[in-house]
Amino acid sequence: MSASSPTTPGWRSHALLLLLALMYADNFVGRQIMAVMIEPIKREFGASDTAMGLISGLAFAGVYALLGLPAGRIADRVSRVRLLALSGLLWCAATALCGLATGFGLLVLARMAVAVAEAPATPASLSIIADLYPPQRRSFAISCFTAAPTFAAILALSVGAWLVGTWGWRNTFVIVALPVLPVAALLAFAVREPRRGVWDGRHAPEGAAAAGMWATLRKLWACRPYRYLVLASAVTTLGANAYGMWNPTFLVRSHDLPLQHAGLLAGLIGGTSAGVGMLFSGWLTDRLTHRSPRWHLRIPLFGHSIAVVSLAAYLLWPRATLLQAGSVAVPTAMLWCGLNGFFSVWWVAPSYSYITHLVAPGQRAVALACLTILTTLLGVGVGPLLIGAFSDGLQPWFGEDSLRHALLFVCLTTCTAMLAIRRVKGLVTGSPDNTPAMAGSVP
Structure with a gap:
């Protein structure tokens, strides 16, 4: 399998995109399934909310x-598809080890091993996608990739909740680890490396990746639009991942749902609406940026504006049942959860696509790695821990509803991200084609 010619993307490009999305989806299931494991792991090891945030x-x-x-x-510098194949194999082994942990400390070490294996996955995949599709079709392709784990949240939260309830959290880790193996095998033996920069009219020269990593990073960070866009993405992910990780527990505590029903609703309603919103925003970006590149920034701002209002309504909505779906009582607040899910992800495809336009092909993986590092560190690392600490701190005043009020912090992170995006918009305004070339772009 190889990337198609630079005339038009063909089935090989779409097939490789599918493989990348499947690997990303399974990686995300491995992260998100922790949301329905919080309570059983907490009980088994006697951990606090803060420790579970850790x-x-x-x-x-x-x-x-x-x-x-x-x-x-x-x-x-190396073959990205082979790197991804190795990453998938190591990720499978590390995830299975999480289920074998006999103590809280060993589980922490196993989660760290998962991070080691997963580190190359997102930057390498996004770099490949930029070489599979031309700029005018790149946003939708990126949205297909980034929507995959969002749809995977349905499995992680709904099917995952059933697996945890039926087989226990340990066996669930092993089950989650297995699907990545055939994907890794296909990447290792059936896929050729796409040429870098083929759609940009500039193949990466031999020395494009030869500059030192820190020199490359300094050059990237000197691009102010890139810097503010990365910061906006990171602070958005801080709130979004904290919300996603604690949402099932919020439904259990504040809406009195059993864990299986909470995971099912969070996955089906939150995950489906976010996945559809991701795909729609990518499609919309490709069409509107033909008229003006400013839509790369307008679309995230519009999505954030609606998402922050709907999230506040969801978190503050009183306990009430909208309908009874079989044995599952659906809270009225889930209407706001679906609306928030649809619009909260409108920043992803436009932002990632915009970054691929900002940097040279030989620097894309580093640029995207920097973005992924900050979004992961703040979103996956700080976000859940912070909300757990807030919930513990508010517990004397709000009792079981302490988590409800702690999650309101997510609204503040969204507003902060909007300010950063408006800063990017101000930097690029006045450029003839409204690209960042006039504001310190990366050559």
């Missing part, structure tokens, strides 16, 4: 942040 986030994100840039640098 195991569900910072244990993974700290190692990921440490290794993310070297992994992105490697992806800019």
Whole structure:
């Protein structure tokens, strides 16, 4: 399998995109399934909410942040598909080890091993996608990739909740680890490396990746639109991942749902609406940016504006039942959960696509690794831990509803991200084609 010619993307490009999305989806299931494991792991090890925020986030994100840039640098220098195959194999082994942990400390170490294996996955995959599709079709392709784990949240939260309830959290880790193996095998033996920069009219020269990693990073960070866009993405993910990790527990505590029903509703309603919103925003971005590149920034701002209002309504809505779906009582608040899910992800495809336009092909993996590091460190690492600490701190005043009020912090992170995106918009305004070339772009 090889990338198609630069005339038009063909079935080989779409097939490789599918493989990348499947691997990303399974990686995300391995992260998100912790949301329905919080309560059983907490009971088994006698851990606090703060400790569970550590195991569900910072244990993974700290190692990921440490290794993310070297992994992105490697992806800019070696075969990305072979790197992804090795990453998938190691990820499978590390995830299975999580289910074998006999103590809380060993589970922390196993989560750190998962981070080591997963570090190259996202920057290498996004770098490949930029070489599979031309700029005018790239946003939708990226949205297909990034929507995969969002749809996978349905499995992680709904099917995952059933697996945890039926087989226990240990066996569930092993089950989650297995699907990545055939994908890794196909990447290792059936896929050829796409040419870098083929759609940009500029193949990566031999020395494009030869500059030092820190020199490349300094050059990237000197691009102010890139810098503010990365910060906006990171702070958005801080809130979004914290919300996603604690949402099933919120439904259990504040809406009196059993864990299986909470995971089912969070997955089906939140995950489906977010997946559809991701695909729609990518499609919309490709069409509107033909008229003006400013839509790369307008679409995230519009999505954030609606998402922050709907999230506040969801968290503050009183306990009430909208309908009874069989044995599952659906809270009225889930209407707001679906609306928030649809619009909260409108920043992803436009932002990632915009970054691929900002940087040279030989620097994309490092640029995307930097973005992924910050989003992972803040989103996966700090976010769940922070909300857990807030919930513990508010517990004397709000009791079981302490988590409800702690999650309102997510609204603040969304507003902060909007300010950063508006800063990017201000930097690029006045450029003839409204690209960042006039504001310190990366050559």
